[in-house]
Every structure is written in C-alpha cells, then in structure tokens.
Amino acid sequence: MARNFWQQLDTPFTVLAPMEDVTDFVFREIIAQTAPPNVFFTEFTNVAGLMSEGRKVVAQRLKFSEKQRPIVAQIWGTDPKNYYEGAKLVAEMGFDGVDINMGCPQRNVVKQGAGAGLIETPKLAAEIIESTKEGVLAAEGAEKIPVSVKTRLGFKKIITKEWAEFLLKQDIAALTMHGRTQGQMSKVPANWDEIKKVVKARDEIAPETVIIGNGDVADHKEAVKKAKKYGVDGVMIGRGIFTNPWAFEKAPIEHTPKEHLDLLLKHTKLFVDTWETKKNFAIMKKFFKVYVRGFEGASTLRAGLMGCESLEEVETIVEKFMNKNF
Numbered sequence: 001m002a003r004n005f006w007q008q009l010d011t012p013f014t015v016l017a018p019m020e021d022v023t024d025f026v027f028r029e030i031i032a033q034t035a036p037p038n039v040f041f042t043e044f045t046n047v048a049g050l051m052s053e054g055r056k057v058v059a060q061r062l063k064f065s066e067k068q069r070p071i072v073a074q075i076w077g078t079d080p081k082n083y084y085e086g087a088k089l090v091a092e093m094g095f096d097g098v099d100i101n102m103g104c105p106q107r108n109v110v111k112q113g114a115g116a117g118l119i120e121t122p123k124l125a126a127e128i129i130e131s132t133k134e135g136v137l138a139a140e141g142a143e144k145i146p147v148s149v150k151t152r153l154g155f156k157k158i159i160t161k162e163w164a165e166f167l168l169k170q171d172i173a174a175l176t177m178h179g180r181t182q183g184q185m186s187k188v189p190a191n192w193d194e195i196k197k198v199v200k201a202r203d204e205i206a207p208e209t210v211i212i213g214n215g216d217v218a219d220h221k222e223a224v225k226k227a228k229k230y231g232v233d234g235v236m237i238g239r240g241i242f243t244n245p246w247a248f249e250k251a252p253i254e255h256t257p258k259e260h261l262d263l264l265l266k267h268t269k270l271f272v273d274t275w276e277t278k279k280n281f282a283i284m285k286k287f288f289k290v291y292v293r294g295f296e297g298a299s300t301l302r303a304g305l306m307g308c309e310s311l312e313e314v315e316t317i318v319e320k321f322m323n324k325n326f
C-alpha cells in the first residue's frame with residue numbers, strides 16, 4: 001500500500017531537524033511530550049553500518065515510539081546496494097518515510113563522497129535515490145513509504161537552481177534545503193532567497209514534491225513567517241531547540257524554571273533507562289544547557305551539574321537547588 005504522509009500535512013508544517021547525538025530517541029520523546037513538531041527525523045544512520053556485524057548498535061539510532069510519528073529515518077552512505085537494503089529495513093521497521101542525507105558537511109563524511117559530497121557526484125546521487133526507492137518497494141509486509149532528500153545549496157559554490165532541478169527530476173516526495181553550501185558549514189547566515197529558488201523550480205518541474213526550508217529558524221512563530229515569505233511548505237528547526245525545548249509551541253507561553261528542571265530530570269532518567277548499550281554520560285551533559293538557562297542561579301547550577309556522572313547525582317543537585325530557590 002502506498003502512503004505519502006508528506007501530502008497529508010497541513011501547511012505550513014514544522015519538522016525537527018536530524019541532529020547527530022542530539023535528536024536521539026530520548027530527546028525526541030521529550031519534545032514529543034512538550035511541544036511536538038509535525039514531523040520528526042532520526043539522526044543520520046550509516047547504511048553500511050546497518051549491514052555490518054555491529055548493526056545492533058547502529059540500529060539503536062532507529063528506535064522510535066508511536067508518539068514520534070510521523071517519523072522519517074535519515075540514512076547516509078555511498079553504496080546504492082546498501083541504500084537498497086537500508087531502505088527495505090527502515091520500511092519494514094514501520095517508519096513513515098526515509099530520507100537521504102546529501103547535506104552533511106563533516107570532513108570524515110564528505111571525504112568518502114557521502115553527505116554533501118554527493119552534490120559533486122549527481123549521477124551517483126540519482127542512483128542512490130533509485131536504489132532507495134527500490135528498497136522501499138521490496139519491503140515485505142510494509143507500506144510503500146515516501147523517499148526524500150535533505151541537502152544544501154551547493155558544495156563549495158552556490159548552485160541551487162541546477163542542483164535542485166536535478167533532484168526534483170528524480171521524483172522525490174520531499175526536498176529539504178538547508179540554505180548554506182558545504183563550504184559555509186554553519187558559519188554564515190542561511191540564505192533564504194536561495195531557498196525560494198527551490199520553490200520556483202518545484203512549481204515548474206515537480207509540483208507534487210514538498211519543499212522544506214531550513215536554516216537559522218528559532219521557533220514556530222518564525223517558521224510560519226518564513227513559510228509565508230519564501231513559499232516553502234514546511235520549515236525545519238534544528239538548533240532552535242538547544243535554547244528552547246518548547247520551540248515548536250504554537251502559542252508560546254513562558255515556562256518556569258521548575259518546568260525546565262523537571263524536564264531535565266525526565267530527560268536524564270529516560271537517557272539512563274533507554275540505552276541497552278550504555279551511552280557515555282558525557283552525551284547527556286550536552287543537554288544541561290538546554291534546560292538550565294535564563295533563570296537566577298542557572299550558571300552556578302549548570303557548573304555543578306557538569307561534575308555529575310549519574311542520574312542520582314543529577315537528582316540530588318537539582319533537588320537541593322529547587323528546595324533552596326522555589
């Protein structure tokens with residue numbers, strides 16, 4: 001059965017960006033309970049890794065819950081055969097969509113010709129899209145989920161029109177455009193005028209493809225403004241969530257320090273309870289600044305929390321702070 005959830009979303013819609021070691025199962029579960037976006041993405045998962053001996057650890061990235069639907073699994077790599085198998089697996093796992101990463105700027109990824117490296121090899125990019133679609137079609141007892149691409153304006157040079165037109169000719173369900181090149185990493189402001197060119201190309205070439213703009217959007221309110229101004233169907237938010245776990249709230253309200261700290265405790269507990277292969281507690285520490293900011297005593301509390309190595313230590317310090325201050 002074919003099902004394209006992208007076509008069923010009310011516009012403009014919001015999407016939580018895939019972010020390595022950030023938007024894992026646990027953080028998505030927290031966001032799903034606070035103010036969910038309309039669509040979730042997993043962190044990028046390597047297709048060769050999914051086929052390897054160590055696949056059990058790699059597959060942890062693909063854990064999701066019903067609260068996180070619709071959820072898209074993002075995959076990356078260079079070998080079309082692995083994309084075929086990866087897409088088949090993802091469809092059989094019950095994901096709502098599969099997305100191909102053609103935007104990661106990191107050296108170790110690009111060096112292999114993967115991520116944003118694929119912008120330089122359009123023929124391979126097209127083969128990968130085709131294999132991914134075939135993998136979805138081969139999935140047993142699963143729905144024929146939509147295939148999408150997330151990419152950038154170009155590799156070193158901005159080639160938005162040429163690159164977007166090429167991708168749109170590959171018949172993809174959705175295209176997310178991050179308004180920077182690989183070379184720009186995240187160092188310059190996102191160029192939304194370029195993203196507008198993708199919308200124009202879509203209107204001319206592939207009216208069925210959904211366009212999602214991405215780059216420097218703080219919250220839902222700004223997402224709606226951007227969609228209106230640049231004509232995209234949806235807006236993806238990444239780092240906005242670092243400073244506001246309620247970034248997707250449609251009618252924003254001020255959240256109290258206690259609400260932030262309750263969320264921190266919930267997140268830490270779920271982090272510790274979730275992973276079969278224990279994740280390093282240092283990964284959890286990256287989230288402290290998400291919740292502990294913007295209130296009196298926050299920086300001292302954060303400094304204290306950085307020394308913690310367990311849930312129990314976090315609970316003790318937060319409890320002490322709450323008893324003293326609230």
Ligand SMILES: Cc1cc2nc3c(=O)[nH]c(=O)nc-3n(C[C@H](O)[C@H](O)[C@H](O)COP(=O)(O)O)c2cc1C
Nearest residue numbers: 017018019020043044150178215216217237238239
């Ligand atoms: C820590 C971090 C990890 C990221 N990991 C991924 C990833 O796995 N896949 C991907 O397509 N983009 C990844 N990105 C890029 C984001 O999805 C997004 O395109 C970028 O942050 C721009 O959006 P923003 O300005 O809203 O943050 C990552 C970004 C950050 C900051």
